[in-house]
Amino acid sequence: MKLYLKFDSNVGLKKIMQEQLEKLQIKHEYLGFAEIEIEDTISSAQLGQLSSSLSNYGMEIIENQKSILVQKIKDTIIEMVYSEEKLPVSNSAYISDRLKQRYDYISAVFSEVTYTSIENFILLQKTERAKQLIITNELTFSEIAYMLNYSSAAHFSSQFKSVTGITPTAFQRIINARRKNSKV
Amino acid sequence: MRPIHVLLADDDEDDRLFFTEAFEEIKIDTIIRTVNDGVELMNHLNQENIQIPNILFLDLNMPRKTGIDCLLEIKQLPHLQDMAIVIYSTSSSEKDIEDTFVQGANVYIKKPSDFNSLKKILEDVITINWQYQTSGLNRDNFMLSL
């Protein structure tokens, strides 16, 4: 049988970090947003150990300032896109607000590190969420369009297609075909 | 961005040339490797201790073993599940495209007929794939048709 999961990554992350830090007996405080305050200084050996054990979980310790900012931006965007409420009217204002930085600065740093723009990333995330919603098969395209702040199902459809190159309908078809194949 | 490992399987010499030249002109840090057909491809991928490519560009029409056969095989191998598979083909039939997605491909590229378009497309693919690799997006849902 199939199970569909929805996860709160924050809870998972927090748990893993706590486990790892406790294993190495590093006193810490979890600040949320993948930020940890470590009480003492730790040796580079410990840092290396922590790094390697965290990497098993796909987690990296970001050392670069810019990378840290970019991670924050990404987290903000993900939070924004996946919230239960409707998306904000102006993405840039929202992000700028949350991170308390000027938008053009944030934008420049993001592009430098990720080789893509914030707008593109937001679009990508929205599309990702749309894909998840489509997979669960519970909402119509109109409902999804509404949730993701598109003016109509047609608008949503055309944006989905412009990002992925295929229509939501085709995407659904492909997912269903894959499911059928794996059943067999 | 660490250098991205790209692997191309294409039996056509000219296409391999276009491909490598395009990547030379893209400003992203990449390491390109090419193989000449499906058998070579699977032999390479099944070696132990090799660096698994981040992205595989797979031509469909290859002698000895077709792209589709390779795709099916790759999808069965657990150590290759993290590799993005880009189908790189001349066919533009909707049905063919959907079929490759159903079989597990992530990206479908119709070989463009002008160099600049090729560069742009390759750049987009690499960039988007990078997002998938770095932002925890679900690889299974990664589908892109260019």
Add this chain to the structure above:
Amino acid sequence: MQLIKPGTLFKSPFFLRGVFVLSLLMLLYISSVSYKHNQALTESSELLVHSYKIQLQLEHILSLLKEAEIAQRGYITTSDSVLLRPYKIAPGQIYDSFLRLKSLTIDNHEQQYNLDTLLQFINYRFKLMALTLQSSEAIPFNETEFGINLLQGEHLMEDIQAQINKIDRRELLYLKSHQQTYEKEALFSPVSTFLFMIFSLLIVILSFLKINKDLHVLKKSNEQLLIINESIKHAEVIGEFYISQWNQATNELVFSDNLYRLLGVEPQSFPPTIGNYLKFVHPDDKHIVAKSEESIFKDEKNDPGFYRIIRKDGEVRYIMSVGKFIHDENNRIHIGIGKDITEQHLSNVALEERNHELEQSIKELESFNRVASHDLQEPLRKIQTFISRISEKDKGLISESGKAYLSKIETSANRMRILIDDLLLFSRTNKAEKVFAKTDLNLLLENAIQELAQNIEEKNADIHSDPLPEINVIPFQIHQLFVNLIGNALKYCKPGIPPEIKIECTKLTSDQYPAFIKDKGKKYYKITVSDKGMGFEQQYAENIFLLFTRLHQKLDYPGSGIGLSICKKIAENHNGFINAEGNPGMGATFSVFLPA
């Protein structure tokens, strides 16, 4: 030629029997009446004879008596004993007559009594005569005694005469009364006989008329039957089939003449049996015929049979046979028809082969088309890509003329690409599985507009559409149709003026159908794509749908000339139509008719 209903003729036997019985009864009645009449006559005459006999006897007795008297008188007068002879024999003869009389009147008591009385008188007379004789011969002749005897004798004769008269009268009376009875009957019989005769005559005449009519009808129906029979025979010959009849009850099998002719032999040249027929059946097909016959025998339903026969002259023919049981109240007959379908069969086979060949041809052509287009794309793509590489890399190194040539190569290559793409599309329109689905045309239109989004934006085009219906179509084909038509409208706009494209839809009623829609029964939607662009001359309105036909120079308006042919193919795939109206300098309208 109306057939006479069997019922009408079949009533005759009852009628005939009725009439026959009636006539018989009439005859019997009449004969019995005549017989009775005859009897009466006979009896009457017998009665007369009877009376006559009695009278005769009485007369005889009287005459005997008188003779005796005369004899006596004579003897008395002449004393000649010879003359006494009659007197002597008279009593005997009288007694004989008397006995006869008695027997003649034996059934009549009265007459018997009268006769007895007469006898008494007669006896007394003879006694008296004897006395008279005695007295005549008495010496001393006593004249007074003699005179008294003679007188007594006369008185007695008078009594006897009276008695005889009485008896006579009595007989007469009887006669008369009997006659009267008979007369009454005699009067009745002729009348009734006459009436019955008339009646019988009537019946006979009526019967005659009816029988005559029936005969006439029979004759006519016979004639009709003959004609029908002849027609059937001719029909068999013309239609190249035969009829066989098998009577289940009598196991009698009849083959029509044409069966023999179809087998190539003289009609009725062999006895009609299954075995003989089978001799003509192709050896490989004998089992088919045998099986068919078996099922008929067993009275099962049998399917049409199809088998070969070999005629006497060796020619192989194909026979299709079919049969059915028909029955009336007495018979159950199996009617079998066999038709020589050699020509049809052979032409069918030829058609099928041709079809098959055509299908193969089409498949090959389609395959060729597809593969060619596909395989042509590869080198073309290379050419285009390499050209673009040269232009990029070595721009500075190439001469002006070199650049110009490269540009021309590029243009040609592009044109070729468009051509190949369109050819591929055209072949796909043909070959693709034609899966119809009820689709909202508005969605298809939107998708099409989206596909052309860039072009629309570039030209700043204004597209306005009526709401479109939801009909049964092949979605990707209608999508292509819209793309082509709107694409054309965008392409052939007035230079410098943003294109205005209108898409309208109406549901047609049959009286609004244009001439080429023959089937008035179906409903159609008319969807028009009209623009205010360059238009075209109406005389080319049909040409533009032909493959590779273009109205403009290739340099001015790139295109392959296949687009509208694809639209026409798509319309045809949907059992619909497409036509165009153009007005140079004003615009063009393309109308697509799709069945609802």
